[in-house]
Amino acid sequence: xxxxxxxxxxxxxxxxxxxxxxxxYHLPDSRPHSSSSLKSVTHSPSPINGVVRTRxxxxxxxxxxxxxxxxxxxxxxxxxWELSKAVGLPTSLSRPLSWARASVTDEAMLSGFVPLVxxxxxxxxxxxxxxxxLTVRFGYxxxxxxxxxxxxxxxxxxxxxxxxPIIASEYGRTNVLNWWKHQVDAQILPRPTCxxxxxxxxxxxxxxxxxxxxxxxxxxxxxxxGESTLEAASAKNQVDVLEWWRHSGLPLKIGRxxxxxxxxxxxxxxxxxxxxxLEFKYDRTALHHASMHGKVEVLQWWLESGLQMIFDxxxxxxxxxxxxxxxxxxWDKSGLPVQYRICDIEEALEDAIGGGEAARDWWRKKxxxxxxxxxxxxxxxxxx
Numbered sequence: 001x002x003x004x005x006x007x008x009x010x011x012x013x014x015x016x017x018x019x020x021x022x023x024x025y026h027l028p029d030s031r032p033h034s035s036s037s038l039k040s041v042t043h044s045p046s047p048i049n050g051v052v053r054t055r056x057x058x059x060x061x062x063x064x065x066x067x068x069x070x071x072x073x074x075x076x077x078x079x080x081w082e083l084s085k086a087v088g089l090p091t092s093l094s095r096p097l098s099w100a101r102a103s104v105t106d107e108a109m110l111s112g113f114v115p116l117v118x119x120x121x122x123x124x125x126x127x128x129x130x131x132x133x134l135t136v137r138f139g140y141x142x143x144x145x146x147x148x149x150x151x152x153x154x155x156x157x158x159x160x161x162x163x164x165p166i167i168a169s170e171y172g173r174t175n176v177l178n179w180w181k182h183q184v185d186a187q188i189l190p191r192p193t194c195x196x197x198x199x200x201x202x203x204x205x206x207x208x209x210x211x212x213x214x215x216x217x218x219x220x221x222x223x224x225x226g227e228s229t230l231e232a233a234s235a236k237n238q239v240d241v242l243e244w245w246r247h248s249g250l251p252l253k254i255g256r257x258x259x260x261x262x263x264x265x266x267x268x269x270x271x272x273x274x275x276x277x278l279e280f281k282y283d284r285t286a287l288h289h290a291s292m293h294g295k296v297e298v299l300q301w302w303l304e305s306g307l308q309m310i311f312d313x314x315x316x317x318x319x320x321x322x323x324x325x326x327x328x329x330x331w332d333k334s335g336l337p338v339q340y341r342i343c344d345i346e347e348a349l350e351d352a353i354g355g356g357e358a359a360r361d362w363w364r365k366k367x368x369x370x371x372x373x374x375x376x377x378x379x380x381x382x383x384x
Contacts, residue, residue: 068089068090071087071089072084072089072090072091072092075087075089075091076091076092076093079093080093081093081094081095081096081099082096082110082134082137085110086110086111086112086134086138096130098129098130099130101128102128102130102131103120103125103126103127103128103131104120104121104125105117105120105121105122105125105126105127105131106127106128106130106131106134107120107131108120109127109131109134109135109140109143110134112138112140112142112143114142114143114146117143117146117147118146118150122147122151122154122158123151123154126154126157126158127158129163132158132159132163133163133167136159136163136164136167136168136171136173136176137167137170137171137173139171139173139175139176141175141176141179144164144176144179145179148183148188148189152188156189156190161196162192162193162196162199162200164176164180164189165177165180165192165196165197165200166196166199166200166203167203168180168200168212169200169201169203169204169209169212169215169216170200170203170204170206170207170209170212171207171209172204172207172209172211172212173212174211174212174215177212177215177219178215181219191221192221194224195224197216197221197223197224197225198224198225198226198228198229200212200216201213201216201223201224201225201229202225202228202229202232203232204216204241205229205230205232205233205236205238205241206232206233206235206236206238207236207238208233208236208238208240208241210240210241210244213241213244213248217248217250223250225253226253226255227253227254227255227256228255229245229253230242230245230252230253230254230255230257231255231256231257231260232260233245233269234257234258234260234261234264234266234269234273235260235261235263235264235266236264237261237264237266237268237269238269239268239269239272242269242272242273242276243272246276246278252278254278254279254280254281256281256282256285257269257273257280258270258273258280258281258282258286259282259283259285259286259289261273261298262286262287262289262290262295262298262302263286263289263290263293263295264293264295265290265293265295265297265298266298267297267298267301270298270301270302270305271301274305274307282307282310283310284310284311284312284314284315286302286310287299287302287309287310287311287315288311288314288315288318290302290327291315291316291318291319291322291324291327291331292318292319292321292322292324293322294319294322294324294326294327296326296327296330299327299330299331299334300330303334303336309336311336311338312338312339313338313339313340313341313344313380315331315338316328316331316338316339316340316345316383317340317344317345317348318348319331319359320345320348320349320352320356320359320363321348321349321351321352321353321356322352322353323352323353323354323355323356323357323358323359324359325358325359325361325362328359328362328363328366329362331383331384332366332383332384333384334384335384336384337382337384338382338383338384339380339381339382339383340380340381340383341377341378341379341380341381342368342369342370342372342376342377342378342379342381343377343378345363345368346370349363366383
């Protein structure tokens with residue numbers, strides 16, 4: 001294990017460690033399950049008056065026979081407490097704040113086992129949003145159907161504000177969407193509001209769930225969405241979703257996509273928009289966001305893109321306030337005529353995150369005298 005390279009992202013390190021264990025322990029070489037199938041696997045609930053066996057137990061047996069420790073490490077790396085609990089694995093993750101007030105019924109929902117849910121007495125111990133959301137997220141159509149028909153007067157309250165279509169779209173649960181639409185068509189559940197539909201489509205774009213987008217297009221519902229749709233895809237580096245929209249034939253509502261991509265550091269998205277031949281707008285906010293978030297690779301992309309670079313002295317002020325000496329260094333070497341005032345830099349350092357010592361040291365090495373006279377203090381100067 002010590003011979004394994006220690007460089008790379010967390011995801012790369014986890015993958016490398018998994019491959020090492022597969023070879024070391026001579027485990028069967030089976031194709032990995034998709035994330036969607038893993039999300040739908042649930043653990044066996046605790047026995048109630050006897051042994052309980054569920055369909056989900058059979059699914060667990062089909063998972064790759066990895067050591068439990070490796071599966072725990074993978075799920076902990078994902079930071080997904082709900083998924084760890086649903087598949088019955090121990091976890092070092094803390095219970096999320098959204099589960100702080102979870103009911104007994106919410107806990108039972110993790111199992112996806114209807115008798116266990118009923119035994120929790122949902123009327124007396126009603127679902128919270130945490131339990132309602134996970135039921136949709138894990139695609140528990142059988143649980144949804146049982147709750148609707150056994151507790152119809154309570155169902156619309158537990159799953160209020162169109163939780164079902166919103167969460168189902170976010171996680172690509174088209175089976176839930178089909179079930180929900182059937183209930184809507186039968187006038188058992190209400191139609192979604194325009195705002196909820198827009199939120200559902202935004203969630204699908206944010207998570208890269210193109211199958212959800214396909215579902216909405218063919219659903220017969222009039223599509224409602226705004227600029228936030230493409231902004232969400234751009235902010236989350238969902239190039240495939242952007243391609244889907246370009247070929248969808250639907251009207252494209254293009255908002256601050258370049259600002260979103262620049263803030264998040266997604267060079268691939270920026271390049272996609274540049275090559276798309278679609279009209280987009282941007283202003284100084286794009287470079288401001290890249291500077292304050294330390295996205296040097298984004299700044300370099302803008303410099304080499306051939307697009308007009310729009311910036312002002314706030315680029316340096318924001319980089320200083322957010323203690324980004326690497327960004328200050330980039331601006332210094334870029335050859336761009338960016339300006340600053342010592343008074344603005346000093347004010348930014350006073351408010352700097354983490355004290356701003358790294359940024360202050362950079363300015364000192366640059367030769368800036370923070371004890372300068374009033375004239376120098378207020379003078380607008382060029383960085384390079």
